[in-house]
Amino acid sequence: MLKIFKLILYTTATLLVFNTLAQKQLVINPGEKWADMDGNHIQAHGGGVIKIGKTYYWYGEQRSKEFDIDTVHHYVSCYASKDLINWKFKGNAIKLARPDTALEGKHWVLERPKVYYNKKTKKYVMYMHIDGVVKGKRYGFASVGVAISNKPEGPFKYLNAFRPLGKESRDIGQFIDDDGSAYLIFESRPSKGFYIAKLSDDFLTVEKEVSFIQAPLEGGAIVHYKGLYYVIGSALTSWAPNPNKVATATSLAGPWSTFSDIAPPETNTYSSQSTMLLKVEGKKQTTVLYMGDRWKPSAQWDSRYLWMPVEIQEGKVWIPKPKPWHINVKTGEVRYIEQINK
Template identity: 25%
Template sequence: MLRRLLGVVALICAGIAVPAAAHADNPIVQTVYTADPAPLVHNGRVYLYTGHDEDNSTYFTMKEWRVYSSADMVNWTDHGSPMSLTTFSWASANAWAGQVVARNGKFYWYVPVTNRATGRMAIGVGVATSPTGPFTDAIGRPLAENGEIDPTVFIDDDGQAYLYWGNPNLWYVRLNPDMISYTGAVTRIPLTTSGFGTRTGNTARPTLYEEGPWVHKRNGLYYNVFAAKCCSEFIGYSTAPGPTGPWTYRGTVMPTQGSSFTNHAGVIDFKGSSYFFYHNGALPGGGGYTRSVAVERFSYNADGTIPTITMTTGGAPQNGTLDPYVRQEAETIAWSTGVETERASDGGMNVGYVDNGDYIKVKGVAFGSGATSFTARVASATAGGRIELRLGSPTGTLAGTCTAPATGGWQTWTTVSCPVSGATGSRDLYLRFTGGSGYLFNVDWWRFA
């Protein structure tokens, strides 16, 4: 459904002569609906962990989590779903907002799910040796359970890790170094109006804190960025001199906006810049239960406060370039129309469900003095089609055309090459797919020479 809606929008734009190059890069994933972003910086890349809203949802219907990564904040590689409800044998539903942290050479994914035995929300922990998984259940049972949601984990400079979560309350525990157990009692953080702002019209919840805490530290100051005052939510924040408080409410980070009555924040520093992740309902068919993750670059004020950040369609500027002379996964995308991704038989993911006129945009491709050839790994159970290499827009300068032949199956792969001319400097590359009716072919990876 989502791919069809995006295709319709593209046709409408073409019909009213809106140049395709005007397509922006927020939301950053267009192939599925994503929600509840949790970014992690690791080894020169940002790994973005999200929930997955099912198409046509009328509730928070979420069965799996997904992961994407980027080295430049605009071209995002889809790594698929390395963890789902079935990872936890004791969970029955609700793969909701979580977060991944790295420690001990492993990656720990803290998530809220419904405990089948109790019917309550509980916090589970997945573990993997790679940031892209696969993740397995670390302990075979809930780490903590009190019916509340939205875990976030912060590791302080002294090595002490803290797990926070909660709606309607805000809780924390001190995690042990193994990251899968804790010492001491589950402690409730006092939700005071001085600490978390004043809510009006709801005596049961006098503060603005709603859910979705994100705790981080900068220059010795602790920040708790949270979803505030449902519904519709905005993003507020508080600061403290220590990881458990006392907290002081500092104001609004992102006002209520964006066609989703919830929001959920993640904050990181990467390659010298600060980034704020959130979700909205900006994709076609989007809304409160079909959300999409987006990102903005921001700068802290001189006094350490966070400025007000507004949702944009432009998103964060590119932080680096993309090297076309090494293998690039076809599912590395700045913007796409029509296509979907799926598991590939050779491992990883591939781009599929390609129709005539669909395209993928890859931003800031550093061609340098010029490319002379293009190679791609393709498969087709039908007659195949063509990959047009366009520069600047889907209808921009044609730098080359590669034919993707029939191979006898959607996972029966062959490698094709074609000559290229005019691809120099740093350009936005559009892989435009053309051919007959129906699905044309799949693409696993590509590379220029």
């Protein structure tokens, strides 16, 4: 009887290991439904990724049906990964009710959350676009909200909202330079362009304007690669995708080059909108990833992601035609599915 019991335990454990391995994903399929390690569609829209130690954390708008029906609160989700392919849901990092009495009515938005880690204060700081009706004007709040946490997965405590540099702020992006300095990118509709602003030492507010780029673009994302800064952005077409553009400079302060396409214009950036450029520095090479969102306004919970390694050199960023791919985060090397199958 004891031998049979041990055999049952061994068989059960083997099956559990097999099932766990069977669920592990080997590739990223751009534009397809991306499941987390529990088999649920990842809900981290308009988000950002940071790396702490050997772990990547992905934050974004929580749009699952379960939470999207909540008309009182908005949520920011948090996922963790060691390989950028398999993500574990760590829970909702923040649950936020209407954050300001100036917001009129029930409908307000929390969009494009980005999280920074401050090594000096040992705090995680979240920025988010908060908007809604003010004095009858739709999107009249146009501010950034700030929240803080002791742990990457939260819970984050909401602190306040403000307009960076005193300007209206809508879509936001984040950039952390190689020296650890942190920047906020934000689109300002009245200025018909977007700003790059340096954060204060504690990351809780904006310290100064670094650059203003006179171009009506949103979804700003920046990467520093081999001595050049690359900034990409999306035209102001709401949920509809468009041909995203890129410009370069040797300094964040500019001057910036003229903008050029990052994909064949007829593809509308392969039906996506920029949200972040993620640099993966491996032992053998450095790879830059384009992180884009494919929005589905009528079914936000089914919105998808388009992540692709970009070709980047001599002032150009180019997104190859999307296809399944794998990255080794230790070496920085990328392989495509046809290479893996050989």
